[in-house]
Amino acid sequence: MSAVAELRGAAIRLGGRTLWEGLDLSVGAGEFVAVLGPNGAGKTTLLKVLLGLLELSAGTAAVAGLPPREGRDCVGYVPQLRAFDRGLPLRGRDLVALGYDGPRRDARDAVSAALAAVDAERFADAPIGRLSGGEQQRLRIAQALLGRPPLLLCDEPLLSLDVSHQQEVTALLDRRRQQDGTAVVFVTHEINPVLPYVDRVLYLAGGQWAIGSPAEVFTSERLSELYGATIDVVRVRDRIVVLGADGEIEACHHHVH
C-alpha cells in the first residue's frame, strides 16, 4: 500500500534553529496520526510542508506520490476556529462552496451532499458569524472534504471549542475517515479528545521526535528523553496527563526550551 503522505529524512531549519530533522513519516490511507508537542516545536510547520507552502531544508516530502505543491488537490485543510464578523455576508453553505473545484453545474448538489454528511443542513443558510464554534468547525470539515481528498490536514481544530463540541467534531472526523478512507494528520496540543481514534502519535519536542502508538510514545521515559528533562506520564481512567517538573505540560501550553 502506498503512503498518502510521506516524509523522508525531512528537516526544517528556520532562522538558524532546527525545528526537527531526520524525520521519517509515512501516513497510510484511513490512518489517524496526531501531531503533538510544545508551542514552537514545528507542528504547524509540518502541515505547511505538506500543503506545499514551505520547502524542506533537507529530505523529501510527497502527497499522494507527488511533491506537495502539485498534490495540493489531494489535501483538505481544517484550521483552528476563527471568529467571523457577525455581519459578514456569507452563509454556512457559501463557506462550504468555497472548497468546490468541480464543474459549476454540479456545485449545488455537491455542496448539499457535503452539508448533509456533517449534519449541517439545519444551519446552512444562517450567516456564518452567528453560528457556534462547533457548527463552524463542522462546516469547515464539510468544505475540506468536499473534493474527497485522500489526505486531511487539521491544525488545532478543537482549540476554543467546549468539550461536547470537541467530541462532536472528532467523532465526525473519525466517521468520515472510516467511510472514505481519508488519512488524517491532526495537530493538537491535547491528546485526550482524539485518543479514542488515534492510530499513531508524532511527538515533536526540542528538535527531536518520537513516533508510535499512543501507548508507545506516552511513557515517562520516552517524553523525558525528548524534552531532556524529567517528565511524568500519568494515566487517569482513560485519560493521559503529562507532568513536567513545574506542572502539567499539555494543558497549559508550556514552553520548553
Place this chain on the structure above:
Amino acid sequence: MSLDLYLQQPFAQHALIAGALVAVTCGLIGPFVVMRGMAFAVHGTSELAFTGAAAGLLVAGDAVAGALIGAVVVAALLTALGGQERERDSTIGVVLAFGLGAGVFMLSKYHGFAAAATNILFGDIFGVSNGQLWLLLAIGAAVAVVMFVIRRPLLFASVDAEVAMARGVPVRALGALFLLVLALTVTEAAQIVGTLLVLSLAISPAAAAQRLSANPVTVTWLSIGFALVATEGGILASLAADTVKPSVFITAISFGIYVAARLAGVRRRSVAYG
C-alpha cells in the same frame, strides 16, 4: 426647462449613461470593499485621484487621464508598501497625506479653468464628453470582466485567507489586483460624484445590501441595484431641481437606502435568528 426637455439633451443622456456605468462597477466591488474592511482604502485612493487629476490638469489639461494614471500609480505604491494587512491603513494614511499636499501644490500652479478644481472634489457629471464616455465605458467593462473572473477566489481570499492560501489560491496577487480594480473604479466614480463623495457609491450600497442578506450573490445584485437607484435618481433629481449638483442627491439617496436597510435588517434578524 422641464425634465422631458432635459432628457433630450446629449449632456443629460451622457450623464445618465455614465452614471449607470459607474453605479454598476461600484456596486460590483462594494461588497468586497466592505468584506475586506477597505473603506479607508477607497477614501484614500479617491482623494489621491485628486492628486492625479491635479497633475493631469497641470501637465496636459486633462484631469481624467491624470486621475486614471494616478490610480494605477497609487495601487502599485500601496501594494509595494503595503506589507501586513494591519499596516495597510497607516500606509494609506501616509501616502494620502503626502499626495494631497502634492495635489494642492500642483493646483496652485494651475492657471486654467478655475472650476476644474471643484469639479474634481465634488464631481461634474454633466460635463462628460463623448471621449470620456468611451473611456468610462472601457474601464467599466474591464472592471466588470476582471471581477467576474476573480469573484470566487477573491471571495475565498477575502473571508478566509488562511484556508484559501492552503488550497493554492494566490491570496497576495488577488489582493494587489483588487486594489488596482478598486483604484480604477474609484477614479471613475470620482468623475461623477467627486473624490470627496465616492464612499456614497463604493460603500453605502454594499453596506446596505449586507444588512438585508447573507447570500453573497444576492448582496452583489442588491448593491448594484442600490447604486443604480442612487445615481440615476440623483441625476434626475438634479435635472429637476436645476441648480443643485447631482452628488448632493446621490449621497442623500444612498444614505436613505442605508438607513432603511438597517431598519429592515434589524426586524429581519430578530425574526429569523432570534
